[in-house]
Amino acid sequence: MLGNVMTRRGMLQVGGSAAAAALALAAKPGAALIQSGGAVRATGRPLPDGVALPQTPAGRKRADSVGFAIVGLGGYALNQMLPRFAHAERAHVAALVSGNPEKLRRVGDAYGVPQAARYSYETFARIASDDRIDAVYVVLPSGLHAEWTIRAFDAGKHVLCEKPMALSSADCARMIAAGRRAGRKLMIAYRSHFEPHNREAMALMARNAVGRLRLVRAEQSYRMGPTRPSENWRVSRALAGGGPLEDYGIYGLQAALYLSGEMPESISATAFRPAGDPRFAEIFAHVASQWRFPSGAVAQLVTSYDSAGTNLVHARGTDGALIMDPATGYAGQKMRLEGRDARTISPGDPDVQFAGQLDHFADAIRDGTPIRTPGEMGLRDLRLIEAIYASAASGATVRLAPDGTMRA
Numbered sequence: 001m002l003g004n005v006m007t008r009r010g011m012l013q014v015g016g017s018a019a020a021a022a023l024a025l026a027a028k029p030g031a032a033l034i035q036s037g038g039a040v041r042a043t044g045r046p047l048p049d050g051v052a053l054p055q056t057p058a059g060r061k062r063a064d065s066v067g068f069a070i071v072g073l074g075g076y077a078l079n080q081m082l083p084r085f086a087h088a089e090r091a092h093v094a095a096l097v098s099g100n101p102e103k104l105r106r107v108g109d110a111y112g113v114p115q116a117a118r119y120s121y122e123t124f125a126r127i128a129s130d131d132r133i134d135a136v137y138v139v140l141p142s143g144l145h146a147e148w149t150i151r152a153f154d155a156g157k158h159v160l161c162e163k164p165m166a167l168s169s170a171d172c173a174r175m176i177a178a179g180r181r182a183g184r185k186l187m188i189a190y191r192s193h194f195e196p197h198n199r200e201a202m203a204l205m206a207r208n209a210v211g212r213l214r215l216v217r218a219e220q221s222y223r224m225g226p227t228r229p230s231e232n233w234r235v236s237r238a239l240a241g242g243g244p245l246e247d248y249g250i251y252g253l254q255a256a257l258y259l260s261g262e263m264p265e266s267i268s269a270t271a272f273r274p275a276g277d278p279r280f281a282e283i284f285a286h287v288a289s290q291w292r293f294p295s296g297a298v299a300q301l302v303t304s305y306d307s308a309g310t311n312l313v314h315a316r317g318t319d320g321a322l323i324m325d326p327a328t329g330y331a332g333q334k335m336r337l338e339g340r341d342a343r344t345i346s347p348g349d350p351d352v353q354f355a356g357q358l359d360h361f362a363d364a365i366r367d368g369t370p371i372r373t374p375g376e377m378g379l380r381d382l383r384l385i386e387a388i389y390a391s392a393a394s395g396a397t398v399r400l401a402p403d404g405t406m407r408a
């Protein structure tokens with residue numbers, strides 16, 4: 001059954017009672033859109049099509065290299081991160097954790113991971129006594145991040161957790177607390193902070209290369225093929241929250257923050273779910289939000305799982321604009337300045353972002369250097385995501401404290 005919520009900006013269509021309940025929850029300041037954990041379990045999946053496994057395992061690293069246990073052998077772990085460990089100077093694959101024994105065997109053999117360092121979700125707790133493992137890299141569906149991060153801390157390991165950190169700010173706070181209790185470090189794998197174009201963009205904006213910032217525009221979208229929650233976690237509310245915002249729009253959210261150097265003081269938003277489309281039975285198709293910063297700059301962020309692919313970020317100031325298109329992918333970044341100092345900017349190979357974040361975390365573990373993307377950053381972002389959903393549900397502008405929490 002369709003429920004309709006009348007907002008200031010028009011009709012927000014909400015399909016089904018679960019979504020209506022979630023929106024009602026989100027409308028309450030401080031409430032989580034999704035309560036994760038409990039209902040969802042880690043289970044194995046088949047080896048994705050087209051994965052290229054190495055013919056020979058990587059060579060040995062320096063003596064103080066940090067050993068990682070990779071939890072969840074899905075598309076991102078297998079296609080992007082596992083091969084990039086070979087490029088890291090101070091990080092290596094020490095162990096694997098998977099719910100699919102056959103995949104675990106094939107991937108373990110390819111990466112030279114000893115039998116005794118291959119774990120299932122059921123045997124995971126035994127990593128506590130495995131000294132080969134310094135850190136756990138959580139690459140599971142987003143709704144499982146909190147549970148497995150806390151389990152890793154309980155086993156006495158440091159944690160690198162994929163984005164989004166979790167599906168609620170309450171879970172983020174639990175993860176941070178677990179790390180503190182264990183005396184272990186937590187980093188969120190926001191790879192753009194290690195990518196040369198985005199690093200240079202941060203430096204240019206800090207030097208006022210476009211004058212005073214006035215407008216930020218971010219668009220992150222792609223069109224998802226036919227699917228349903230039972231076959232794809234990305235469209236399951238329990239595992240993906242509201243959908244495109246947590247998964248892809250979070251790159252635009254991050255860019256709006258690291259380019260402006262400010263936190264928004266207010267957010268207004270809208271979200272849409274079409275009726276009768278199994279892809280959007282549980283999640284939103286599009287989420288759009290408008291932010292106002294204390295400086296007077298504004299940001300517009302849109303994200304969608306149902307429109308042709310784009311990944312752009314524009315920052316427009318009083319004297320010019322910084323155009324990033326594509327902005328935050330695995331490769332192929334393009335960036336230019338318009339205005340008084342117009343030029344194309346190619347500061348380096350985006351590929352370094354993957355190994356760069358691994359070495360950065362290894363340095364933090366071994367040398368105590370500060371973490372550029374700590375758990376507190378993930379928590380901040382979840383607060384903003386909750387504010388976006390709260391505004392979309394109520395139709396009202398949400399006012400924010402400097403730490404991103406919603407003002408009553």
Ligand SMILES: NC(=O)c1ccc[n+]([C@@H]2O[C@H](COP(=O)([O-])OP(=O)(O)OC[C@H]3O[C@@H](n4cnc5c(N)ncnc54)[C@H](OP(=O)(O)O)[C@@H]3O)[C@@H](O)[C@H]2O)c1
Nearest residue numbers: 042043044045072073074075076098099139140142162163
């Ligand atoms: N930073 C980035 O650029 C980037 C890009 C893509 C994804 N990610 C993040 O990485 C994480 C994983 O994404 P992905 O694209 O790799 O997903 P995926 O291909 O669907 O893989 C997820 C893996 O998690 C494990 N898993 C455990 N319980 C599961 C369950 N109930 N449902 C589905 N899978 C389950 C499975 O591994 P086993 O079979 O080994 O148990 C599965 O293969 C997400 O948090 C995502 O946001 C980040």
